[in-house]
Structure formats: C-alpha cells, structure tokens
Amino acid sequence: MTVPAQELDTELTAEQEHLAASRTALRRMRERAEALFATGDQVAGDAYAAETLGRTLSRRVAELADSPDTPLFFGRLRFTGSDHHIGRRHVVDSVGEPMVLDWRAPISRAFYRASARDPQDVRVRRRFGYSGGVLTSFEDEHLDRGEELGTASRILTAEIERPRVGPMRDIVATIQPEQDELVRADLADSICVQGAPGTGKTAVGLHRAAYLLYLHRERLRRNGVLIVGPNRAFLSYISAVLPALGEVEVAQTTLEELIARVPVRGTDAPEVAALKHDERMAGVLHRALWGRIRKPDAPIVVSDGSYRWRVAEEPLRRVVDEARREGLPYETGRERVRARVVGLLQRQSEARRGDSPGEVWLRRMGRAKPVTEFLDAAWPAATPEGLVYGLLSDAGTLARAAGDALTPAEQAALLWAKPARTPKAARWSAADAVLVDEAAGLIERPTGFGHVVLDEAQDLSAMQCRAIARRSEHGSITLLGDLAQGTAPWAATDWRESLRHLGKPGAPVVPLTVGFRVPEAVVALANRLLPALAVDVPEARSLRQDGELVVRAADDLDATTVGEVRAALAHEGSVAVIAADAAADRVRAALAAAGMAAAGVDDPAARVTVVPASLVKGLEYDHVVVVEPAQIVAAEPRGLHRLYVVLTRAVSRLSVVHAEPLPAALV
Numbered sequence: 001m002t003v004p005a006q007e008l009d010t011e012l013t014a015e016q017e018h019l020a021a022s023r024t025a026l027r028r029m030r031e032r033a034e035a036l037f038a039t040g041d042q043v044a045g046d047a048y049a050a051e052t053l054g055r056t057l058s059r060r061v062a063e064l065a066d067s068p069d070t071p072l073f074f075g076r077l078r079f080t081g082s083d084h085h086i087g088r089r090h091v092v093d094s095v096g097e098p099m100v101l102d103w104r105a106p107i108s109r110a111f112y113r114a115s116a117r118d119p120q121d122v123r124v125r126r127r128f129g130y131s132g133g134v135l136t137s138f139e140d141e142h143l144d145r146g147e148e149l150g151t152a153s154r155i156l157t158a159e160i161e162r163p164r165v166g167p168m169r170d171i172v173a174t175i176q177p178e179q180d181e182l183v184r185a186d187l188a189d190s191i192c193v194q195g196a197p198g199t200g201k202t203a204v205g206l207h208r209a210a211y212l213l214y215l216h217r218e219r220l221r222r223n224g225v226l227i228v229g230p231n232r233a234f235l236s237y238i239s240a241v242l243p244a245l246g247e248v249e250v251a252q253t254t255l256e257e258l259i260a261r262v263p264v265r266g267t268d269a270p271e272v273a274a275l276k277h278d279e280r281m282a283g284v285l286h287r288a289l290w291g292r293i294r295k296p297d298a299p300i301v302v303s304d305g306s307y308r309w310r311v312a313e314e315p316l317r318r319v320v321d322e323a324r325r326e327g328l329p330y331e332t333g334r335e336r337v338r339a340r341v342v343g344l345l346q347r348q349s350e351a352r353r354g355d356s357p358g359e360v361w362l363r364r365m366g367r368a369k370p371v372t373e374f375l376d377a378a379w380p381a382a383t384p385e386g387l388v389y390g391l392l393s394d395a396g397t398l399a400r401a402a403g404d405a406l407t408p409a410e411q412a413a414l415l416w417a418k419p420a421r422t423p424k425a426a427r428w429s430a431a432d433a434v435l436v437d438e439a440a441g442l443i444e445r446p447t448g449f450g451h452v453v454l455d456e457a458q459d460l461s462a463m464q465c466r467a468i469a470r471r472s473e474h475g476s477i478t479l480l481g482d483l484a485q486g487t488a489p490w491a492a493t494d495w496r497e498s499l500r501h502l503g504k505p506g507a508p509v510v511p512l513t514v515g516f517r518v519p520e521a522v523v524a525l526a527n528r529l530l531p532a533l534a535v536d537v538p539e540a541r542s543l544r545q546d547g548e549l550v551v552r553a554a555d556d557l558d559a560t561t562v563g564e565v566r567a568a569l570a571h572e573g574s575v576a577v578i579a580a581d582a583a584a585d586r587v588r589a590a591l592a593a594a595g596m597a598a599a600g601v602d603d604p605a606a607r608v609t610v611v612p613a614s615l616v617k618g619l620e621y622d623h624v625v626v627v628e629p630a631q632i633v634a635a636e637p638r639g640l641h642r643l644y645v646v647l648t649r650a651v652s653r654l655s656v657v658h659a660e661p662l663p664a665a666l667v
C-alpha cells in the first residue's frame with residue numbers, strides 16, 4: 001500500500017529519533033560497564049574474583065562498542081500486543097526497558113522466518129535502509145494482509161549488490177530463511193552445509209557461532225567456540241564479523257596452527273603426503289603405540305625400611321590387561337597401572353603394619369625404582385614426536401606397526417632417507433605434523449571445544465578431520481564446504497566420509513543453493529566446468545541478475561591485464577587480479593610499471609590486489625581479472641577445481657584474459 005509522502009516523512013523522522021535515542025542509551029550502557037570495570041578490583045573479594053570480574057567487564061565493554069556506520073537496528077516487528085526494533089545487540093533505556101532487541105533473541109526469529117503464509121503473529125515487518133550509518137528509508141511488509149517482498153526487497157537487493165571493499169561484513173539484517181534455520185540450529189546439532197560459491201556458507205558459520213554464544217554463553221565460555229579456516233588471509237578477511245556482532249572472544253585459526261606441536265621445516269613428495277593423510281595411518285600409529293606394551297615377566301620387589309614387598313607376575317599382568325581394556329589415552333593408562341601397583345603394595349603394607357600409609361609413602365612407592373623399571377618395561381613412556389619419529393626412521397618398527405595395512409612400497413616411501421639423530425632434530429613436514437597430532441591424541445586427550453565451525457572443509461583429509469574429531473568429541477560441528485571447490489589432493493568427494501572421520505556420521509547434509517555473490521552470467525560461465533569436476537553437487541541460482549562478464553583474447557597478456565585493471569578502477573569497489581601462483585609476481589610488476597601499486601592478499605582493505613590462485617579461496621572482490629586460465633589449470637593436479645574457485649570470486653564484474661587457448665572444459 002502506498003503511504004502519503006508526509007506520513008512517510010513523519011515515520012522516518014520518528015525512526016531516526018529512536019535510532020539516536022538508542023545510540024545514547026548504548027553509550028550509557030557502555031559508560032556504566034567502563035565505570036564498573038574501573039572499580040572492579042575494589043568490589044571483588046579476592047584476586048581471582050577480581051580477575052574474573054575484570055575479564056567479564058572488559059569483554060562487556062568491548063561488546064558494547066558502537067560503530068557509527070553499522071546500523072544499531074535494522075528491522076522492526078509489530079505484533080498485535082507488542083512492537084520491537086531488532087538490531088545487533090540488546091539496548092535498554094535508563095529504567096531497563098528494551099529499546100532494541102538482539103537479533104538472536106527468540107522473538108527476533110520471526111524477523112527472519114515469518115512469511116505471508118506463516119506470519120508467526122507478525123502484523124508488520126519493517127526493514128530499514130541505511131546510507132553510511134544514516135537511516136534513510138524503510139520498507140514495510142503487512143504480513144497480516146498477505147503482503148510479502150521476499151527477495152524482491154529493494155533494501156535486500158541493495159545490500160547484496162553493494163560494491164565490496166574491505167573485509168567481510170555481517171549479514172544480520174538480511175539473513176534468509178534457509179540460512180536462518182542453520183544459524184539457529186540447536187547447540188547439540190552437528191550440520192554439514194554443501195553450498196555453491198557465494199551461497200553464504202561462511203556467513204552462516206560465523207552467525208551460527210554468534211548465535212550459540214548468545215544462547216549458551218556460560219557453557220561455551222568454559223569450552224569455547226573455534227573457527228577453522230583455510231589460511232591466514234581468509235582469517236583476516238573474516239576477522240571483523242564476530243566482533244561486529246559483539247563476540248570478541250572466539251578463537252579463529254587454521255588447522256595447521258591448531259595442531260602445531262612441531263616446527264614444519266620439511267616437505268614431502270605429493271604421493272607421500274597423500275599417504276600420510278590417509279586414514280590407514282591412524283591404525284598404524286595406534287598399533288605402534290599400543291604395541292609397545294609388554295606382558296610383565298618378572299615380579300616386583302620393593303624394599304621399604306625393614307620390609308620387602310613383592311608383587312607377583314600374575315597380578316601385574318592383570319593390572320596391565322585391565323588398564324588396556326579401559327580404552328584410556330596411553331599416558332593415563334600408564335599412570336593408572338602405576339597407581340594400581342602402588343595399591344597392591346599398600347594392601348600388603350596395611351596387612352603387615354595394621355595402619356594406612358600416608359600420601360608421602362604412596363608417592364615414594366610410585367617413584368620407587370623397581371616400580372618405574374617395571375612400568376618402563378611393561379608400559380613404556382611415549383611422546384608423540386618420539387612415536388612418529390620411530391615409525392619414519394626405522395623400517396622394522398614401521399613394518400611391525402603397518403602389518404597388512406601398508407604395502408612394502410608404501411612403507412618404503414614413508415621412511416626417511418636420512419633420519420635425523422633425534423626427534424628434536426627431525427625436519428618435520430606439514431603431513432608429519434598431522435601424524436604427530438594423531439599420536440598426541442592417542443597419548444593424551446586434547447582439550448575439546450563446545451562447537452567447531454569448519455570452513456572450506458572439502459579440503460580436509462581424513463587425518464585432519466580426525467584432528468578436529470578429537471577436539472569436538474563432546475561438542476558439535478558446523479561443517480561448511482563445496483565439493484566442487486576441493487583442491488587438496490585428498491579433497492572430499494562425499495560428505496558422509498568426512499562426517500565419519502569427524503566422528504559425526506549421523507549429521508545431516510543440507511544444501512544452500514541461492515547465491516549472493518556471483519552474478520548470473522558469471523555463474524553460467526563457471527558452471528560449464530562442473531561436469532568436468534566429477535562431483536555430485538546441486539547447481540546454484542544467483543540472486544544477482546546484474547554483473548558483467550568479458551573474455552578477452554590477448555596478444556600481450558600483461559598489457560591487456562593492465563588495461564582491464566585500469567578500466568575496473570573507473571568503478572567503485574575492490575579489484576583483484578588472480579593469476580597462477582608462478583605468474584603473480586610478474587603481474588604485480590606489470591601493474592607497478594604502469595603506475596598501479598597492488599597490495600598483497602593480506603590487506604583486505606586495498607583497492608587493487610594481486611592474488612595467487614592458491615590463496616583466493618573464500619575471498620571475494622568487486623571486480624576480478626583472471627589471468628591465463630590455462631596456466632592456472634596446468635599448475636596443479638586439481639587445477640580445474642582451482643579455476644572454478646577463481647572464477648567465482650567476482651561480485652560485480654569478471655574479466656578473463658588469455659593468450660593461450662582457454663581450457664576445453666570452459667569453452
């Protein structure tokens with residue numbers, strides 16, 4: 001329904017006033033938190049309480065930060081009996097009355113889910129349009145009268161089509177119903193999201209983390225939420241999203257950093273790396289470790305003042321067998337055996353002396369030489385580095401642990417040609433680090449997380465999935481990825497396999513199919529590659545009908561590239577030149593020679609960036625110039641998958657520049 005212009009003006013003014021008042025209220029909340037923070041150590045009873053309180057308050061202060069260009073509220077819901085503004089966080093007035101409701105609050109759900117068919121008691125849903133932090137417009141849907149805009153909303157369209165610059169932003173104002181279902185799934189639910197490029201997987205994962213932290217703050221404070229991304233550039237690109245949502249304490253890391261126990265200084269041949277990432281290595285490590293346990297074959301005799309205690313072989317065997325059956329981590333098992341042997345000694349002492357020995361006695365017995373010697377023989381101490389070192393440097397050890405699981409040729413490939421003298425001196429490769437982590441997980445239980453969000457998960461190997469499984473045994477997982485974008489040699493081809501390695505075999509695989517990044521014409525080009533990628537994924541449709549695509553054959557590749565970048569600079573938004581890794585420096589030099597300095601991928605705020613193809617996963621730029629697709633494809637075994645990733649980074653315009661013929665799959 002059209003509303004008279006004057007009435008519109010009055011409404012808009014009222015909303016602007018509410019925004020100003022909310023900002024003032026938020027400032028007051030923050031000042032209060034700051035004042036409390038300043039006096040925290042005077043009110044807290046002891047040092048520990050002061051520190052905990054201090055941490056809580058400083059987080060609270062950070063959470064209440066207001067940024068002038070992120071809208072404090074973006075929507076409004078009118079129910080029959082109540083009326084709420086929906087925004088990034090709760091804002092209350094001086095007497096505690098809500099002025100803005102957090103988007104994660106139960107009432108706010110209707111903002112994302114209500115429809116004309118299922119209005120969920122909402123009479124009117126209002127969306128606000130902003131321009132540089134100023135509230136400039138709104139759009140109403142009278143759901144009670146069957147009005148609904150859906151993706152035809154001008155404000156939604158403007159948000160999706162806005163030229164991109166700088167790091168990733170949150171999408172709280174425009175989360176779509178199918179995304180919201182994933183964001184608000186229960187903490188206990190593990191989910192796998194298969195989505196084509198730009199369908200919002202990363203956005204969903206980050207918002208889900210924020211949602212879970214809001215709903216289960218205390219529980220997740222203790223064991224945390226972890227975000228795992230493919231590389232540092234990606235992490236810096238997404239790093240501002242959670243803080244903008246008020247979540248300032250979420251660990252964001254790459255898998256390599258998460259498991260870093262040994263310095264990585266070596267490399268593997270591709271087939272050796274692939275073997276080390278194979279699930280069978282878990283069995284090999286398991287056998288290598290538990291195969292160290294020996295049947296006790298002598299009694300223990302311990303002198304204790306004028307007494308001598310003796311434990312015979314038979315009870316010792318029973319202790320070892322029982323501890324083995326308990327399925328504990330190896331080191332815990334070893335300590336359990338020690339404690340039980342001491343228990344047997346204690347019983348003898350009690351029977352003879354008639355009283356219970358104290359702590360000191362128990363500790364002394366546990367460290368007594370005969371007890372330690374028995375343990376070292378029957379259940380020898382182990383370190384993760386030592387275990388992997390032993391396997392990779394000694395053919396006999398490897399053969400015993402491998403059994404039939406590895407062929408003789410595979411075993412030969414695994415062995416170091418020139419083993420270092422000690423584990424400390426070993427030149428570990430990235431794949432070795434994964435083995436060391438697996439070994440560590442067998443020896444001691446790692447600390448787990450309450451929830452793990454795994455992005456670009458199609459590239460995780462079986463062994464990498466197991467590293468996450470160990471850290472989320474009692475938690476849940478959001479697995480995000482696209483099988484078509486798998487570029488690692490061990491990339492997943494079936495999500496059920498990944499879920500099995502992750503220890504969540506029953507998790508549902510949910511598709512996302514609406515694309516918010518890549519324009520229709522560009523999607524159509526990239527989709528030509530799909531048949532050659534040998535994966536079974538649903539095709540996506542794009543919400544963006546705008547966008548431009550040019551494919552330019554060039555005599556002089558660099559000159560044409562420079563021309564494309566210059567033309568792109570006439571528009572707003574970021575420009576990225578994506579080239580094969582080996583060509584990136586040359587392209588950068590060509591741009592510099594033409595007076596256009598390009599930044600590296602680590603600088604998400606740059607206007608022009610040159611990005612090696614292997615680093616562009618998960619990122620997006622307003623205008624993308626792809627240089628020589630054939631070279632990108634030829635650079636690696638899964639080069640076509642890489643090209644698919646590269647072609648799907650553009651938000652508004654894509655130029656493909658080539659001197660060699662285009663790859664056949666693209667034509």
Ligand SMILES: Nc1ncnc2c1ncn2[C@@H]1O[C@H](COP(=O)(O)OP(=O)(O)OP(=O)(O)O)[C@@H](O)[C@H]1O
Pocket residue numbers: 159160169170171174175176179195196197198199200201202203204482485516517617618619620648
């Ligand atoms: N509901 C939405 N409203 C507005 N923008 C959205 C929405 N969902 C996603 N986007 C935007 O679309 C772009 C792509 O989202 P995102 O990076 O999360 O996709 P992705 O599925 O992870 O992509 P890729 O597979 O390439 O990694 C981002 O700019 C994101 O902000």
